[in-house]
Amino acid sequence: MPQHGLALTIATPAHVIVEGLPVVSLRAEDESGAFGVRPGHADMVTLLSASVVRWRTPDGVEHYCAVDGGVLIVSGGETVALACREALPGDSLEALEADVRRARAAQIDAMRRARVEQTRLHAQAVRQMLLYLRPRATRGEPG
Structure with a gap:
């Protein structure tokens, strides 16, 4: 993981979609609305709504993953873990x-x-x- 970045893991019971992927930012949605996570974010646990999670990698590319809800955990300001029943990754919103x-x-x-x-x-x-x-x-x- 690059220094001052986040390590993202997204997992379902059947598959690990991404594991320890270096990211510079992440956007997700819970019951209160959309929120962002960047390096140094406070520790938190939240229940995600069925939505599209998006993140940006250090090369500036944005990636997406449709989730059916789930639990998102931010720890130590540098680790983001998302566990959900189903997740469908994609590189464009249209696809x-x-x-x-x-x-x-x-x-x-x-x-x-x-x-x-x-x-x-x-x-x-x-x-x-x-x-x-x-x-x-x-x-x-x-x-």
């Missing part, structure tokens, strides 16, 4: 917006398929219960 739209559509489709499968399994279970609950005579078995 990130399209990626988020595609990911959301895939999520909605997966939820729809799961509901259809759940309904199918439920109907199958009801049919099986009805079969076993019928009197034996109607099932063709001797009484």
Whole structure:
């Protein structure tokens, strides 16, 4: 990490998106609104809103990551750690917006398929219960 900079880590349960990445500034959003973090920032912990986190690297390039909320921790004025359930990084807002739209559509489709499968399994279970609950005579078995 460059002296007088920040080290950024963004992680989900499945992936580490960035680890110890040198950054000169970061912008995020919590319930109170947007805020910035620069080297020397006071220690803090906050719950992020679903939003886009952006940071600038020492070469002046801005990067982005869509998060579904999460916890952001600033410690020692030089470490920023963000933990969230889902994160989608991108190098431009336009590309990130399209990626988020595609990911959301895939999520909605997966939820729809799961509901259809759940309904199918439920109907199958009801049919099986009805079969076993019928009197034996109607099932063709001797009484």
